[in-house]
Amino acid sequence: MAEPKFLAENMLGSFLACLETARKFANALIDGTALWKSVDDVAVEQIAGGLRSARPLNSFKSVLLPARELVARYGEGEQKDPLQEAADSTVALVGVRGCGCRALAYLDAVMLNEPPESFYRVRRENTIVISVDCAEAAPTCFCDLLGGNAYPEELFDVNLSPVESGYVAAAGSKKGSELLEKNQRLFSEATPAHLEQMRQMRQETAEQLRQQNREYTFPEDFQEDLPQSVEGMFWRYELSGCVQCGGCTAVCPTCYCFLLYDGERAPGAYERVRAWDSCQFSGYAVMAGPPGATKPDPRREHMSKFQHRFAHKFWYDLVNWGVLGCVGCGRCGQTCPGAIDLRRVLSEVKKERVEHG
Amino acid sequence: MAENPYRPLKAELLEVIQETPTIKTFVIRPERPIPFAAGQFVQLTVPGIGEAPFTPSSSPSVAEELGISVLRTGRVTDSLHELEPGVTLGVRGPFGKGYPTEKLEGKTVLVVGGGVGLAPLRSLLHHLFENINSYEHVAVRYGARDPSELLYRREFEAWGEKDRVSFDVTVDVPDESWDGKVGVVTTLLEELGLDVENTYVVSCGPLIMLRFVTLACLNLGFRPEQIYLSLNRKMSCGLGKCGRCNIGPYYLCKDGPDMCYEKIKDYKDVFSA
Ligand SMILES: Cc1cc2nc3c(=O)[nH]c(=O)nc-3n(C[C@H](O)[C@H](O)[C@H](O)COP(=O)(O)OP(=O)(O)OC[C@H]3O[C@@H](n4cnc5c(N)ncnc54)[C@H](O)[C@@H]3O)c2cc1C
Ligand code: SF4
Ligand code: SF4
Numbered sequence: 001m002a003e004p005k006f007l008a009e010n011m012l013g014s015f016l017a018c019l020e021t022a023r024k025f026a027n028a029l030i031d032g033t034a035l036w037k038s039v040d041d042v043a044v045e046q047i048a049g050g051l052r053s054a055r056p057l058n059s060f061k062s063v064l065l066p067a068r069e070l071v072a073r074y075g076e077g078e079q080k081d082p083l084q085e086a087a088d089s090t091v092a093l094v095g096v097r098g099c100g101c102r103a104l105a106y107l108d109a110v111m112l113n114e115p116p117e118s119f120y121r122v123r124r125e126n127t128i129v130i131s132v133d134c135a136e137a138a139p140t141c142f143c144d145l146l147g148g149n150a151y152p153e154e155l156f157d158v159n160l161s162p163v164e165s166g167y168v169a170a171a172g173s174k175k176g177s178e179l180l181e182k183n184q185r186l187f188s189e190a191t192p193a194h195l196e197q198m199r200q201m202r203q204e205t206a207e208q209l210r211q212q213n214r215e216y217t218f219p220e221d222f223q224e225d226l227p228q229s230v231e232g233m234f235w236r237y238e239l240s241g242c243v244q245c246g247g248c249t250a251v252c253p254t255c256y257c258f259l260l261y262d263g264e265r266a267p268g269a270y271e272r273v274r275a276w277d278s279c280q281f282s283g284y285a286v287m288a289g290p291p292g293a294t295k296p297d298p299r300r301e302h303m304s305k306f307q308h309r310f311a312h313k314f315w316y317d318l319v320n321w322g323v324l325g326c327v328g329c330g331r332c333g334q335t336c337p338g339a340i341d342l343r344r345v346l347s348e349v350k351k352e353r354v355e356h357g
Numbered sequence: 358m359a360e361n362p363y364r365p366l367k368a369e370l371l372e373v374i375q376e377t378p379t380i381k382t383f384v385i386r387p388e389r390p391i392p393f394a395a396g397q398f399v400q401l402t403v404p405g406i407g408e409a410p411f412t413p414s415s416s417p418s419v420a421e422e423l424g425i426s427v428l429r430t431g432r433v434t435d436s437l438h439e440l441e442p443g444v445t446l447g448v449r450g451p452f453g454k455g456y457p458t459e460k461l462e463g464k465t466v467l468v469v470g471g472g473v474g475l476a477p478l479r480s481l482l483h484h485l486f487e488n489i490n491s492y493e494h495v496a497v498r499y500g501a502r503d504p505s506e507l508l509y510r511r512e513f514e515a516w517g518e519k520d521r522v523s524f525d526v527t528v529d530v531p532d533e534s535w536d537g538k539v540g541v542v543t544t545l546l547e548e549l550g551l552d553v554e555n556t557y558v559v560s561c562g563p564l565i566m567l568r569f570v571t572l573a574c575l576n577l578g579f580r581p582e583q584i585y586l587s588l589n590r591k592m593s594c595g596l597g598k599c600g601r602c603n604i605g606p607y608y609l610c611k612d613g614p615d616m617c618y619e620k621i622k623d624y625k626d627v628f629s630a
């Protein structure tokens with residue numbers, strides 16, 4: 001890779017402009033909270049603020065896997081294929097964090113294994129990832145406890161590290177190198193002082209994470225310990241806070257469950273829509289059953305829904321993909337009205353195993 | 358560009374056969390053939406209403422026309438049951454792995470069906486009967502709630518008369534027309550007299566039945582790896598992506614729907630309903 005560059009703060013707008021994609025999304029600071037927003041809807045100062053704050057409350061997954069989207073038309077009338085429309089569009093994501101890059105790696109594993117999910121695949125191919133180091137961690141962040149760093153290490157095209165009055169820009173892919181090359185007028189060489197500021201900023205964030213997470217200890221072997229802990233009393237305490245709102249799964253960058261719905265747009269013309277679903281909802285796993293009888297539900301008990309979320313992320317994903325389905329972004333803990341914090345639950349799993357091992 | 362996996366193929370509804378008061382067989386002709394293996398399933402679309410998963414009950418050696426036997430039980434199946442031949446449906450698939458027919462070669466196959474569960478098993482029976490010389494013996498055991506709910510009743514006699522095939526049937530609740538056996542399907546397993554060591558079990562039916570069939574077979578000395586269960590879950594995508602059809606780490610739409618009991622026995626939601 002070429003030497004790192006320096007992007008001055010006042011060049012951020014020009015940098016965003018040089019991304020030649022049909023759609024652009026970036027972190028923007030709105031009333032003190034960073035959120036993913038369309039670049040067209042916010043001022044460049046808000047983006048500068050967003051890139052320097054903790055990770056946004058929502059996740060970029062809604063760009064790659066929208067909450068609700070038309071996936072097929074069938075029957076009479078216009079037959080323009082929504083997949084073609086998705087393939088024809090390009091998108092830039094500005095502000096993917098270290099945890100976001102790991103979430104991308106996870107979604108790639110799930111969505112691109114045979115048979116690949118076509119919509120995700122065409123969008124992913126047409127996405128440019130501009131990642132950013134976390135100059136600050138959110139209070140619920142715990143990437144460090146899962147072995148992650150608060151700066152991107154994989155799957156980015158260009159990474160920006162916020163330093164004094166600008167960013168250190170490093171290419172992470174051929175696409176990224178070409179982007180920097182083509183727009184070299186926007187950049188200067190990064191100086192040793194810039195690189196030192198970057199090193200310090202990374203160290204400070206790591207220290208912040210260490211401080212805020214020092215009371216938590218996670219199991220060393222989730223696959224072994226999680227199934228062993230399911231009878232633990234602490235689960236009941238945690239469950240009592242859950243109101244099944246589905247907020248945790250909606251903000252999670254790795255939760256991907258969906259459901260297909262059909263409708264009639266005009267007489268004889270039909271549409272199929274794909275919409276997010278949540279394993280925490282009551283209808284999620286309800287099956288068809290004999291007429292008149294209560295429909296079977298393999299996870300009827302609230303507890304089995306609650307534990308399923310953990311089992312999927314910290315057990316089944318290890319079996320299937322060899323990686324955890326959680327990147328420690330802390331979004332679920334921040335959004336949960338019952339203040340259910342994965343750090344506490346996973347530390348309880350560990351404690352249960354130590355006490356009753 | 359790859360084909361849109363969510364867009365159904367057009368399929369003409371050729372024929373509707375009333376099998377029982379609650380089950381009809383729908384014969385469809387997709388706009389292009391859908392080659393499937395016994396036990397693989399399709400998502401059948403009632404336009405504008407939605408899709409539901411079904412395992413064709415017709416012979417896997419015919420890809421141009423598919424027969425699908427459907428129990429009327431809810432939103433999609435209610436609207437299906439209202440339809441007359443001539444209308445256009447939609448179909449996606451095939452999905453899943455299908456039955457392990459190669460593994461069964463040279464063995465005795467014990468096929469245990471309950472209620473509409475005989476429908477998916479029938480594609481397997483077609484395959485076994487068409488290649489009967491590759492199998493030691495095929496023992497079909499079937500149970501339904503009452504005589505009127507017996508699926509494919511008109512074919513029972515012919516099945517029983519085939520070489521290397523045995524057939525037995527029971528109902529939970531008899532009526533005046535019934536002079537056959539009475540009792541749940543597991544009662545037919547008690548008097549099997551099969552060489553357990555050389556036999557594989559394949560079963561499909563309501564969850565509660567699968568549970569008792571599994572227990573009965575374990576009691577008879579079958580090992581978990583000899584038992585294959587067609588498991589039902591709510592399904593949507595058929596591609597292993599929408600997440601809902603799991604048992605532990607397995608996605609039934611991709612890894613199943615027929616699962617070796619050995620693989621799933623340790624996950625607690627296998628039989629819960
Ligand atoms: C692999 C497989 C093979 C099968 N093979 C057969 C077969 O050969 N023959 C047979 O009769 N049955 C078969 N079934 C069962 C069959 O799929 C169900 O009976 C069918 O799905 C019932 O659909 P329904 O809409 O009529 O029932 P409902 O009870 O209305 O719905 C069934 C499922 O769809 C959900 N649902 C209902 N309404 C909506 C909605 N508006 N939006 C989203 N979801 C909704 C329900 O929650 C439920 O999970 C099979 C099932 C599987 C998984
Ligand atoms: S956000 Fe909290 S309350 Fe809502 S479903 Fe998730 S765990 Fe339950
Ligand atoms: S489970 Fe919670 S902490 Fe883990 S990736 Fe999802 S939102 Fe982030």
Ligand code: FES
Binds near residue numbers: 595
């Ligand atoms: S039906 Fe979607 S994952 Fe199995």
